Amino acid sequence: MPPFLTIAAYAPPGVGMLGAAIAAEVFDPRGPGFPRFDFALCTDRPGPVRTDTGLPLSVEHGLDRLATADLVMALPWADFRTPPPPAALSALNGAHERGALVVSHCVGAFALAAAGLLDGRRATTHWRFADLLAERHPDVTVASDGLYVDEGPLVTGAGAAAGFDLCLHLLRREHGAATANAIARDLVLPAHREGGQAQYLAAPAPEDSQDERLADVLAWARENLHEPLPVTELARRALMSRRSFARRFTASTGTTPHAWLRGLRLSRAEELLETTDLPVEEVARRVGYRSAAVLREQFVRRRGVPPRAYRRSFTRAPS
Numbered sequence: 001m002p003p004f005l006t007i008a009a010y011a012p013p014g015v016g017m018l019g020a021a022i023a024a025e026v027f028d029p030r031g032p033g034f035p036r037f038d039f040a041l042c043t044d045r046p047g048p049v050r051t052d053t054g055l056p057l058s059v060e061h062g063l064d065r066l067a068t069a070d071l072v073m074a075l076p077w078a079d080f081r082t083p084p085p086p087a088a089l090s091a092l093n094g095a096h097e098r099g100a101l102v103v104s105h106c107v108g109a110f111a112l113a114a115a116g117l118l119d120g121r122r123a124t125t126h127w128r129f130a131d132l133l134a135e136r137h138p139d140v141t142v143a144s145d146g147l148y149v150d151e152g153p154l155v156t157g158a159g160a161a162a163g164f165d166l167c168l169h170l171l172r173r174e175h176g177a178a179t180a181n182a183i184a185r186d187l188v189l190p191a192h193r194e195g196g197q198a199q200y201l202a203a204p205a206p207e208d209s210q211d212e213r214l215a216d217v218l219a220w221a222r223e224n225l226h227e228p229l230p231v232t233e234l235a236r237r238a239l240m241s242r243r244s245f246a247r248r249f250t251a252s253t254g255t256t257p258h259a260w261l262r263g264l265r266l267s268r269a270e271e272l273l274e275t276t277d278l279p280v281e282e283v284a285r286r287v288g289y290r291s292a293a294v295l296r297e298q299f300v301r302r303r304g305v306p307p308r309a310y311r312r313s314f315t316r317a318p319s
Contacts, residue, residue: 014078126159
């Protein structure tokens with residue numbers, strides 16, 4: 001199936017205003033060089049729909065929109081403990097059966113679970129309601145720490161602002177890293193966040209001077225990916241011991257320096273593979289790997305395909 005271009009987001013009464021806004025903003029049509037997305041909200045009965053904030057939202061489309069969209073998204077809603085109407089569950093099932101990509105944001109996972117789509121699969125939701133999802137749907141393996149869980153034709157995302165992570169992951173997966181990164185830049189967002197929801201369960205004690213130094217070091221690292229960037233060097237630049245730096249880094253980002261750098265290197269490699277005709281050996285050098293073989297090993301392990309196969313799938317005009 002080609003990359004998705006038509007998106008239908010199911011918005012039941014009490015729909016989360018934030019979730020609807022995130023999807024609409026990410027899939028907003030942009031200028032030349034961006035995919036032309038056709039995004040629409042749909043609901044059980046077209047017309048004014050109450051949101052979780054109490055403000056009404058005008059929704060023009062009914063459930064029939066779910067029958068034609070490439071990407072179907074179940075948005076969160078206030079009364080998620082009560083399953084959506086049978087017609088909506090049937091429409092979600094129908095979208096999955098015909099091969100659409102079906103996703104959920106936050107407690108929208110309860111709609112997919114009620115439809116039986118998550119049985120035997122891994123899924124995530126807002127960390128606050130992960131135990132409830134597991135209790136109500138024991139056939140679902142709930143991964144409470146994930147920002148999103150990709151199960152191929154079904155993808156679930158965590159709560160609130162993690163909707164951005166979910167949507168950018170879908171763009172990266174179906175349209176390539178260059179498109180996802182460009183839209184992230186347009187929205188002033190990180191293209192990819194390492195770490196899971198655990199980093200948000202309790203906020204670390206603020207240490208302003210350390211956080212500023214850490215931010216400066218991360219910005220420097222992004223500009224110097226071609227260098228080895230050992231943790232000892234990053235810690236030195238942050239004026240911290242290696243142990244203090246690693247502890248502060250994990251508290252601030254939810255992941256380790258090694259994992260953060262690996263994700264950054266692979267994201268940059270994806271963009272270079274898509275948008276340039278540089279040899280894979282040069283791509284490896286520019287993102288800090290000592291050889292094309294090392295890049296290939298990391299790419300296959302983390303992305304599931306070798307760099308050349310990725311390039312064939314997502315090539316943009318060389319520059």
